[in-house]
Amino acid sequence: MAFLDQIAMALALALGSGVLHALGAIALSEAAVESLQTAFTALWVALYIWAGGKLMLGHGLDWMRWLVAQRLALLVVLVIAACSVLWSVQPVLTAQRSIHLVGTTLLAVYIGYHLPTKAVIDVLGIVLAGLVVGGVVVALVFPEVGLHDYEGKLVWRGLQQEKNTFGLTSTTAFLFFFVRSVSVNRARPWLDWALCAVSLVTLIMSDSATSMGALLAGLTIALCFLIAAGGRITTLVPLLSVGGGLCVALLVLLLTTGTGELFELFGRSSDITGRTVIWNGVLNLIDKHVLFGLGYGSIWFPRPQEGWLQMSLLGTHWVAFHAHNALLQVASELGLIAAIAAVVLLAQTFYEAIRMFLRTHQPFALFLIAFNAAFIVVNVFEALLFSDRSPAWLLFIALPIALLKSSPVASGSPDPAGPRWHHTKPLGSDDAGVVQT
Numbered sequence: 001m002a003f004l005d006q007i008a009m010a011l012a013l014a015l016g017s018g019v020l021h022a023l024g025a026i027a028l029s030e031a032a033v034e035s036l037q038t039a040f041t042a043l044w045v046a047l048y049i050w051a052g053g054k055l056m057l058g059h060g061l062d063w064m065r066w067l068v069a070q071r072l073a074l075l076v077v078l079v080i081a082a083c084s085v086l087w088s089v090q091p092v093l094t095a096q097r098s099i100h101l102v103g104t105t106l107l108a109v110y111i112g113y114h115l116p117t118k119a120v121i122d123v124l125g126i127v128l129a130g131l132v133v134g135g136v137v138v139a140l141v142f143p144e145v146g147l148h149d150y151e152g153k154l155v156w157r158g159l160q161q162e163k164n165t166f167g168l169t170s171t172t173a174f175l176f177f178f179v180r181s182v183s184v185n186r187a188r189p190w191l192d193w194a195l196c197a198v199s200l201v202t203l204i205m206s207d208s209a210t211s212m213g214a215l216l217a218g219l220t221i222a223l224c225f226l227i228a229a230g231g232r233i234t235t236l237v238p239l240l241s242v243g244g245g246l247c248v249a250l251l252v253l254l255l256t257t258g259t260g261e262l263f264e265l266f267g268r269s270s271d272i273t274g275r276t277v278i279w280n281g282v283l284n285l286i287d288k289h290v291l292f293g294l295g296y297g298s299i300w301f302p303r304p305q306e307g308w309l310q311m312s313l314l315g316t317h318w319v320a321f322h323a324h325n326a327l328l329q330v331a332s333e334l335g336l337i338a339a340i341a342a343v344v345l346l347a348q349t350f351y352e353a354i355r356m357f358l359r360t361h362q363p364f365a366l367f368l369i370a371f372n373a374a375f376i377v378v379n380v381f382e383a384l385l386f387s388d389r390s391p392a393w394l395l396f397i398a399l400p401i402a403l404l405k406s407s408p409v410a411s412g413s414p415d416p417a418g419p420r421w422h423h424t425k426p427l428g429s430d431d432a433g434v435v436q437t
Contacts, residue, residue, distance in 0.1 A: 002116075005054070006123050009111050012047055013127045015040065016104075016391035017169065018161040022138060025145045044389060048103035051110035063113050070404070073344040074397070077330070077386055078102055080338045081296040088295020089309070097297030100388035108394045112401025120402040121364060124395070125180070128173040132199050134159050135166060139205070156205035164382060167208025168392060171215040171374050174199035179222065179367040210381045211374075218374035222366055225354075229361050275324045275381065281314030282328045292335040300329060300383070326379035330386060342385050346376060349400045356403055368403055371395070 014020060020040065024033035055063050067075060081098045088094035111120060135158020139146035148157045160166045174196050181192035203211055285294065299310045300322045307319040314320070323329035331339035350372045357365035375396055379385055384392045 009123045013391050019159045022159040051107045073341040076341040077338045080334045084295040088298045090298040094295040104388045108397035112398035117402045117406040131169050132173045132202050155207040163206045164208045167206040167211030170199045170203035171211045175218050175370040179363050183363045214374035214377040217377045218370035221373045222370035278320050282323050282332050286331045293333045296333050322383040326383045326385035329383040
């Protein structure tokens, strides 16, 4: 049964990443795959039922009590999303998507709470390696599937459906394999370095500026903590030095070039490829619907026949898939209370990873510090918070729970696995590893 749990996690990540869609397009055709969307939805529902059943049979109500104690902000947003069907501008669509949001989150809780931490790390490594290596193969061998025309330029999307999604996957993979390569007693560091190189290539070829910035932020912070742990120096010194240096450099660029010209330096338009226009429209929406928003999933990721509603609400002449800012999207759909709860959730998970690393020096905690930093940066320009059937949302919820479970240091953590101070095993070992100090 443990093997089936790992298969369920891998299937959820593959399904959310669009791997089945890409493989279907290769084997059949794009049109034929579109006809399978009902089957994909049924597969998601089956995973939700499997996750809920395993949690109830294996843990009773303990996992619910843990969520109330440790993830209250998450529950607040989920309740608001479910209730938003009452005031949504598209209640049927909101009902459908809120069910998927709750189901995706339940699946993430099942992965983090029920699966052993080692299994979570092992499956994550295999899936990330498969996505980046498979992405290279598909882009080169099946360009009609693996390439995407972005403003007249062919960029890589690999096995996924969008270049920025592939870029974030590449960033996550690089951070994961980098941290694993510096773990104590790592048997095959050359393999991790090779996967880092592949991840960097796929990131560059995806042409995702957002993901590149996320990698810079995540890697910088990870290196700061790694240096602090290895050199026995105060963590604040490298953090403040590097962070302050980056802020000064950004400030100089802003003062000398202006905001628009700054983005043009990185190959993007002065309105950040239309994002500022969308943000202005979203802010107007929020001003009119401050408390509860317009309903979860009611205006973003519109179906073809619903694009007119979004354009009329935003005052734009094109359809945007999302708000290109996570907090603005949450506020526009669910209101100010939900947006505040989302900020609390982001801060909580980041704090937990930092606290765990400072106390135990686990490489898994170091990876989560880097991943959370990258996730926050991405959500400034994209919208992945509370995104149903999203692999990024799955990992954001599941991995911190798996981290807390791996050590008794975290207050109220489920099923603590014993002390970690006397072990020096690498990321992926039974206890998620400890960086040697």
